[in-house]
Amino acid sequence: MSKGPALELRDIHKTFGDHEVLKGISLEARDGDVISILGSSGSGKSTFLRCINLLENPTRGEILFNGEALNLKPGECDLYASDMKQLTRMRQKIGFVFQSFNLWPHMTILQNVMEGPLHVLKRPKQEVLEYAEYLLNKVGIADKKHMYPNQLSGGQQRVAIARTLAMDPQVLLFDEPTSALDPELVGEVLGVMRGLADEGRTMLIVTHEMNFAREVSSEVVFLHQGLVEEKGTPDKVFGSPDSERCKAFISSVF
Amino acid sequence: MSKGPALELRDIHKTFGDHEVLKGISLEARDGDVISILGSSGSGKSTFLRCINLLENPTRGEILFNGEALNLKPGECDLYASDMKQLTRMRQKIGFVFQSFNLWPHMTILQNVMEGPLHVLKRPKQEVLEYAEYLLNKVGIADKKHMYPNQLSGGQQRVAIARTLAMDPQVLLFDEPTSALDPELVGEVLGVMRGLADEGRTMLIVTHEMNFAREVSSEVVFLHQGLVEEKGTPDKVFGSPDSERCKAFISSVF
Amino acid sequence: MELDFSVVIEYFPRLLIGTWTTIELVILSIVLGAIVALPVALARISKNPWISSLPFAFIFFFRGTPLLVQIFLVYYGASQFEAVRESFLWPVLREPFWCAIIAFTLNTSAYTAEIFRGAIQAIPEGEVEACKVMGMTKAQMYRRILLPRAFGIVLPAYGNEIILMLKASALASTITLLDLTGMARTIIARTYTPIEIFLAAGAIYLAISIVVIYIFRIIEKRQNRYLGSLSIKVPDKG
Amino acid sequence: ADSIKIATEGAWAPFNYIDDNGKPQGFDVDIAWALCEKMDVECQVVTQDWDGLIPGLKVRKFDAIIASMSITEERLKQVDFSDKYYSGGLRFLAPKGKSFDLENLDGKVIGAQRATLAAQYLEDNYTGKSTLKFYDTQDSVYLDLVSGRLDIVLSDELPTYDWLKTSGNGGKFEFKGDSFKKEDEIGIAVRKGDDLKDKFNAALAEILADGTYEKINAKYFPFSIY
């Protein structure tokens, strides 16, 4: 079995130009952990999440997946993957759900979901099809599988989640998956995510949905200006945070 | 003096394709009246306002200005002005303020404000200049008169109001003048409008600012699906509306 | 085969004479083209099919056929007819220079008309409505707001059109004009060094285009300082 | 080479022109085929605009030019020529009834085809005094003479003779003055140093000797043009 935590980040730094957005963040997620990341706008939540699978190149730090360190080499100012094969393999095991879905508009719902397993993992077509239909069913959108994303009035995020799940990732990263949605759709997506948490999936979630975070998380991390300001169980962080800033933030949203 | 109400609309209908948006709306505004028009999105408020000065051609109905009926002739499906001179004259006396300002970006603030009186009403330049500066002063933007609209960070709507006032209109129509504005600018524009109401100007205002409407209106009209659902003094409409829908709408916003 | 660029130096003054003809051709046809284009564009916008169909056909013909054909039609085609040769137009039509100007003007006016139309129609509807609610007449609206406004929008596309016209002017050489290309071909008839002379001519064209691009960039920058980016799609030419 | 490519212009009737099947025809073309037959090689006759002929030959787009090209000093710097296969002369052409002082054409508009002997003669003798206009093809020269844009035209006598006879314009135009530059000899151009020149010369001698040439000549002109 794996020799370390599913995902481990050590001292991640990120600088844009001369603006240091992440000032050293460490975090560990064991199998089955559901970690919520909170923080006010601009605190660096998205940047941190995007550093994990190198959508953003960190300036400093280490990334370990199942105890295996991602090979990084220094570039002009940031770190770059030195082994593209390793990175690709790792990305295939780490799912990422975007705030803005990023579905491919020229493919139907079903094609969007099948693209990864079929052409990246090169699984057999029949198997992929069945699994895709199973997943679309699970997120409750199976009847629209032949529509194109833009023809859907809501539910794009559920498709995006199905697309990510189709890769059978070991870890799921969510970047504010509900904040681009109309209020009535938020509940549906949170429902799907709650189901995933109940299945025991390992998840990192950036979100503004406090109630949801409190309910599903095994751990909550509060970021402030690129640093972990507070960290602990949901009851601890929401109930009796040590940090004044965290307290203020939480009382401002409830 | 004028022989009828400043503005009278009789049984205005408007159909887009096969979608009947206005189903017969009548309204009367006497000199000095401030009438607020409320209603949920899509209820036909903008369409109604735009029918008044024929930005939109009504399908049926009558429009009277100071008791003088606007001459209309039937076209393929809508009514068109049969006397362009009369329409032009009427439009010069009815000011219209848009949600999106619609300033002319290639002219300075001052030129925007002077354009109408100088080239449409053909007033003498010196007089127009003085009046324009007076108005810009009044809306609090005189110091920026030589800037171009896009160089202004806020305040476009105040310029647009000054541009409309420069024509010395007898009636002012406002279509959600504050809904495209950042919160801190809303107050400024409402302040300007409050001043106009206090001066005794005749105004029709489509707005979502309930407090403002309640405060300045002499009459409030609530539209629902193209019909007047409720109508009366602000106290009546906001305090004890007859219609269930109106009640629901008002409680939903307060 | 080696290239011998000494011929370029020897004949450079003659190439410059050709360059001047090219510049004359381009400036004249661009100015006349713009004058013709404006009414064509306005008529084209009209909702009345009686008014808009003729400009439509005009634009379609001149944009849909090669300029080379148009030049030959004007130069050789028109002069085929006795009636034309006897008419008052002949003093103009007998000159290749004016034939080129006529063909270029008609051609560029068709493209320019489309650019104008695009610009006028790209003006946000709200700005037009702001004119209407003020009680402007149609004429006032166009004269005071829409045309000046369109001018700013038109700039990038119009700069392109000038460069396209510059290049298209090379076709004047096919009707005996000694423009830059015509001069180059005449020189080559003596020296038999096509590559050297054509490359030199190409370099001169390139230099002129770069100057035009540069000038328009400056004008645009000044405009955009206060207009924001207002670029619209550029109808292309051939 | 086992097969040779011969270029002609295709706009110089009756020496070379393109018929309504798109095929090159005319005196030059007939001579070309006759020579090929004698040389016993496979030939291809292609057409090329006049001012591209010598440049094209030099960059080996074809191996020989049989296009009524005069042997001149300037051309000899660029290419080699075979012996002459006919000889011509230049002559002015203008509307009937107008008279010209051919020594002094000041202010007149004179036309000729670009890159021809005629054009060069005009450039050498009339530059700055008359307006000179040079055309891509001889056909265009005629068109502009008929339209009246040109006062007078200088061109090779023989094709113009044919034009006067066949185009229906014989009633309106006529030669002015005598033909000159009679020493003008027409040859086959090949690349410098190409031994094709000797083969052409041999074949040329053969067709002149065995009557083939005479037969072709008679097809186009009632007098000998050699």
Place this chain on the structure above:
Amino acid sequence: MLDLHGFGDQLLLGAAVTIQLALCSLVVGLILGLLGASAKLSNVRPLQWIANFYTTVIRGVPELLTVLIIYFGATTVLMSVASLFGYDEYIEIGPFAAGVTALGLTFGAYATEVFRGALQAIPKGQHEAAIALGMPAKRKFFRIILPQVWRVALPGIGNLFLVLLKDTALVSVVGLEDIMRKANVAVGNTKEPFLFYLVAAFMYLGLTIISMVVVSYLEKRASRGLTRG
């Protein structure tokens, strides 16, 4: 009816040549355009320089000159390059090949800008969604990006094709037997310039109309699923 003095067939043959030339140049131009756009957007400085030089030069020089330079110059260049590798045989660049090269280069230069705009119009998220799935760069380009680029670029490319269609007439100057040259020959034989140039004009107009129909069909197809309903 129209009396074409027996040159009707010739003109039709010319039309076939014109169409072939246009289509071949289109293929060459599309490839060059994609390469040029990729080069301009790449991080490799020299590639950007080359692409900028290419588009600036080609767009600043008359198409007629490009055709002439390629026709007379390309053989020389090619042969001197080939002789570096010990190949001394003649390399043929006929009018057709020269036309395809010249028009393809021209089309490619303009298409570079169209494709560049289209590539930039694809939201960053579209790339990221593919990257996050662990999709290799090549696959991402061909399956995710290119189909979307195609849709955005189509109107611009369609326009360029109409321009290209008319530019084919220039290749007649180096002797390609296209519509224009056939018309010239007919004029030379019949002395009826007006008739034949007008017929040629309407043939080009016909080809333009056909192209416009095809382009709008392609546009409709490409935008399938991208608009609601």
